[in-house]
Amino acid sequence: MSSKLNQMIASKYFSFFVTLALFVILYGAGMAIYKGFMRPQVFLNLFIDNAALIIVTIGITFTLIIAGIDLSVGAVLALVCMVLAWLLANTGIPLGLAVLLVLVMGTVFGAVQGYIITKFDLQPFIITLAGMFFCRGLTAVISQDTIQIVNPDWVALASYRIDLGVGFVSIGAVVALIMIAIAALVLGFTKFGRAVFAIGGSESSAALMGLPVFRTKVMVYAISGFCASMGGLAYSLIMLTGYNLHGLGMEMDAIASSVIGGTLLTGGVGFIPGALIGVLIQGVILTFISFQGTLSAWWTKIVVGALLCVFIIMQALITEQKSKLSSKRSMETPKEPPAAAVQS
Amino acid sequence: MAQALLEMRHITKEFPGVRALSNVDFTLHAGEIHSLMGENGAGKSTLVKVLTGVYPRDGGTVFLNGKAINPKTPKDAQDCGISTVYQEVNLCSNLTVAENIFIGREPRKFGMIDWKTINQRAAELLAKLDVHIDVTKTLDNYSVALQQMIAIARAVDVDAKILILDEPTSSLNEEETAHLFKIMRQLQKQGLGIIFISHFLDQIYEICDHITVLRNGELVGAYETAKLPRLELIAKMVGKDLNEVKDMDNFAEKSVPSDEVFLEAKGIGAVGKLNEVDVQIHKGEVIGFAGLLGSGRTETAELLFGINEINKGSLSINGKKLHLKNPMNAMEQKIGFCPEDRKLSGIIGDLSVRENIILAMQAKDGILRHIPYEEQVKIADDCIKLLRIKVSSREQLVKNLSGGNQQKVIIARWLATQPDLLILDEPTRGIDVGTKTEIQKMAISLAKKKGMAVVFISSEMDEMVRTCTKLVVMRDRRKVAELTGSDISSDGVMKAIAGGAA
Secondary structure (H helix, E strand, O other): OHHHHHHHHHOOOHHHHHHHHHHHHHHHHHHHHOHHHHOHHHHHHHHHHOHHHHHHHHHHHHHHHOOOOOOOHHHHHHHHHHHHHHHHHHOOOOHHHHHHHHHHHHHHHHHHHHHHHHHOOOOHHHHHHHHHHHHHHHHHHHOOOOEEOOOHHHHHHHHOEEEOOOOEEEHHHHHHHHHHHHHHHHHHHOHHHHHHHHHHHOHHHHHHOOOOHHHHHHHHHHHHHHHHHHHHHHHHHHHOEEOOOOOOOHHHHHHHHHHHOOOOOOOOOOOHHHHHHHHHHHHHHHHHHHHHOOOOOOHHHHHHHHHHHHHHHHHHHHHHHHHHHHHHHHHHHHHHHHHHHHHO | OOOOOEEEEEEEEEEOOEEEEEEEEEEEOOOOEEEEEOOOOOOHHHHHHHHOOOOOOOEEEEEEOOEEEOOOOHHHHHHHOEEEEOOOOOOOOOOEHHHHHHOOOOOEEOOEEOHHHHHHHHHHHHHHOOOOOOOOOEHHHOOHHHHHHHHHHHHHHOOOOEEEEEOOOOOOOHHHHHHHHHHHHHHHHOOOEEEEEOOOHHHHHHHOOEEEEEEOOEEEEEEEHHHOOHHHHHHHHHOOOHHHHHHHHOOOOOOOOOOOEEEEEEEEEEOOOEEEEEEEEEOOOEEEEEOOOOOOHHHHHHHHOOOOOOOEEEEEEOOEEEOOOOHHHHHHOOEEEEOOOHHHHOOOOOOEHHHHHHHHHHHHHOOOOOOOHHHHHHHHHHHHHHHOOOOOOOOOEHHHOOHHHHHHHHHHHHHHOOOOEEEEEOOOOOOOHHHHHHHHHHHHHHHHHHOOEEEEEOOOHHHHHHHOOEEEEEEOOEEEEEEEHHHOOHHHHHHHHHHOOO
């Protein structure tokens, strides 16, 4: 019995399953208490409302896996919303080009941060904090006030509903899910993705194994910047404005989601579907509060804070348990080689 | 002679303020196992790192099969066919065994990594090395010895022409080492050139064809193993006359233990770690815990230092019965402990030598009691002089010292607390012959001059025999014999270890 439990704990996906179970329980509780939870659309709304956060979380999960962090994502998201709104309001450039421009801008910004961090071996925390101030400031310089987006195509995209029979989803939600799938594939099944994990496990080992550490790290921050700008587009589709305070503190929500989903801040461990569930759990709590009607939305933060604490402690316990298991196993190993020698 | 596989000519490498290599030549032929020898800091690791592209060289040329090469990164070197297994296993513990073998060159199917093939081929590769483990588990599930085998499997599979093994055996037990040597001979027959670095002379003489000796970053010479007697080799490594080296082996007389018992353990044990062990430690005694890796030597030491709690038996110190709950309790009883893995649980690389030495004292006194700077300086200087630690100043960062000197800093740390019992767990592992002898001598002189009791744990039988006045022999987590006086010999220990197995 206990050995089975130990095996479960040693499994790479243990914390993912805990998160998933928590989500199911929360959702089940919602269905038991509020009839409204039964409607499929409520479930789909989780994706619609959190599309931007999901996308941003993907990027931040990449940086967390290499034991880095990207605090600039919320500010990049705001900058993207603002630049897009400004471009559409003040220049005649086509929508497609404007979208492309902001995506390139976010990605390049991420890559530059990554280059600085890697080249000078600096703390990602500080560099991306600087990046956050920079983008937030730049956003305010472009405009202190809200800029409305009135471009008809963008408005049409924003209100476009993809009918699924039982309900509908937005473009943003679909993009978020596609990006989740791509990110999971990239991390699990490409050389680049595995190099990301290797760097998170041990950067010096990764370099000695001949992996392109420099390039990979820069690319990870570029991906984070790209995700932040994609998140900005998704955010823009919901808000249809450019505003200096968009996405304030979103980097923290994203980090929290990622950690609840099983990412270790020490690097080397992370699971994209887990990060998705992490976002959804926050969404469910928010849904609870809106169904309840009288509670302040800030209760979400309280619950998320408590959850985060619980999950971090759980991860610490798992790590401890694992190292206990492996030390046990290494105590057993001296007996193995003789057996092998007999075979040979 | 046929063209050399690898030729390094006039290699020079400078670090700020230090000339790590000057004008070093090195030649390796295919199908040869060649040892690089030298004391710590002689430039072996630097030479290897220059060859593998970790450090750029400042001068000289490298020819591989007659063609000049200039690897700038480990990847470049790997592409040229130069693979390395480093002293500290350089794999990623968060990845699976199979992935660690294949990362960077994963077989792919439709552009995506083909996990099935990876797992299958990894299992086959390891099977060739006689290692049978679940390759889909993450690396941190396995012991260091197994990780080492996995690192070799990786190195060999990258189509290597040259395999560099940098102290691969320092964490392996005898059977694992034998296993490794079998693999090395197998690879040698396949025409690989192998560079083997080790501090174990026995191993060098068992497996190597040629020896190149370095000292202080300079080439001393290259020799055929068969034509170079051990003492001569040591003389070349330390740069002394043969006669002086002979003296080194002629040890200072062992200490004479007093009748006063410092510590007495009766049937101590801990569930799953150790079965009842009796030990009596007298003042002024150097007592050795002998046995194979995993026999319970370290576990016994850990019980004596309170790292693990004793669940069985009783322990008395200076005649008083005690229960040690944690290392702090043990320190209060004037016990000091230098752990086996100095990188992991001993040394703090980013602090200076002085700070590292003061650490245990500070811990004992409580963090609130400030030790005056002048006193710290005095203690540090005393220790540096006493142990002959090679440092540029007492404020040098410990991470910039060689392994042997780091070990001395840890010993100094405990000496500063003026313990009555000092436990040294593998104090000579991974350090050069000269320093080894110094540490052994130091253990004896501590016992002699200060009446300190010293527990000496080592895998090298010779040094135990030379240093200890009493040997506790362990096997399978229990004590199987206690040898004193003239019974202490390598033979005696071997017999005691083998005794019950027959």
